[in-house]
Amino acid sequence: MIDDELAVAVEAEIRQATATEVMPRWRQLAEHEVESKSGDHDLVTVADRLAEKALTASLSRLLPGSVVVGEEAVHADPDSYRALQGERPVWIVDPVDGTRQFVRGEEGFCTLVALAQRGELLASWTYQPTADAMATARLRGGALLNGEPLVAGSPEGERPxxxxxxxxxxxxxxxxxxxxxxxxxxxxxxxxxxxxxxxxxxxxxxxxxxxxxxxxxxxxxxxxxxxxxxxxxxxxxxxxxxxxxxxxxxxxxxxxxxxxxxxxxxxxxxxx
Structure with missing residues (x-):
C-alpha cells in the first residue's frame, strides 16, 4: 500500500499544508483565532482547523478509498473515530501537535500523520516545521530523519x-x-x-x-x-x-x- 511514490507525495502534502496554514500564523495569532475545547490545557486554533481540512482533502485524494480520522473532525463528530475499527485504510492526522506551544510562539510543535488499516500502523510522518525536521517510518522499513536512519539505541552510562x-x-x-x-x-x-x-x-x-x-x-x-x-x-x-x-x-x-x-x-x- 505504501510505496516510495506515495510516501514522497504524503510528505509533500504535509509540507504544503504546514507552509500554507500553520507557519503564516505562528506568532501571528489573533485572540479570536484561539479557542479552548475541554479546558484551558486543550486549545484549538484556526491553524489546526485549516491544516486538517487541507490534509483531509489531499490525503484522501492520494489514496482512493481511504478515510481520515483527524483530531478536530473527531471533536466535532466523535462517531468518526470508529473508522479506526473498520476495513478501510485510515489516515490519522494531528494538524498541530503541541497547540499550547504553538499558541505561546514556541518552536515545540509538529504535524503528525499516520496510515493504518485494521488497527495496524503502516507508515508515519512527523514534521517539525520550525526545524525543518521530517521523521518518517514504514512498517518493517525503518525510521528516518531528513533521510538519515534513526536508531534509538539503549541508555548508556550512569545518568538517570x-x-x-x-x-x-x-x-x-x-x-x-x-x-x-x-x-x-x-x-x-x-x-x-x-x-x-x-x-x-x-x-x-x-x-x-x-x-x-x-x-x-x-x-x-x-x-x-x-x-x-x-x-x-x-x-x-x-x-x-x-x-x-x-x-x-x-x-x-x-x-x-x-x-x-x-x-x-x-x-x-x-x-x-
Missing part, C-alpha cells in the same frame, strides 16, 4: 533515565498515583511537551521514555511506529502493545529499548 510524563490535566487520580512511581532513583521525570516530538526524542536517543495516560490515536500513532522502527518498544500497563483502536490499559509507555519499557511498567504498576 529521562522520562516525559502526561500533563496532570489528562490523568485520573489512579493514573496520577501510577505516575508517581516514576519519581524513583535512576529516573528523571519531567512534564511532556508535544507528544509527537517526545517520540522523536526517543527515536533519536535524546529521551529514554514516555509515560502517557491518554490514548487519542492522533497523538500517538505516528510516534509509536517511529519509535518501533528505530528499534524502540512500547507497552500498556498490562504489558500488551498499545492499540490505536483504543481500549488500552493506561498509563502506557514507550522507550528506547525493551529494558526501559519493562522498568517503567514495573514502576507504574507498583503504585496501583
Amino acid at each position: 533515565w529521562r522520562v516525559a510524563l502526561s500533563h496532570p490535566d489528562f490523568t485520573t487520580d489512579a493514573q496520577k498515583r501510577a505516575l508517581l512511581g516514576l519519581r524513583a532513583d535512576g529516573v528523571d521525570p519531567r512534564p511532556c511537551g508535544s507528544a509527537g516530538l517526545e517520540y522523536l526524542n526517543i527515536a533519536r536517543g535524546d529521551l529514554e521514555g514516555v509515560a502517557f495516560s491518554w490514548e487519542h490515536a492522533w497523538d500517538h500513532a505516528a510516534g509509536l511506529l517511529l519509535v518501533a522502527e528505530a528499534g524502540g518498544a512500547h507497552a500498556t500497563l498490562d504489558g500488551t502493545p498499545f492499540r490505536v483502536t483504543g481500549g488500552n490499559a493506561l498509563p502506557f509507555t514507550a522507550g528506547r529499548d525493551a529494558t526501559v519499557v519493562r522498568r517503567i511498567l514495573d514502576l507504574l504498576g507498583g503504585q496501583r
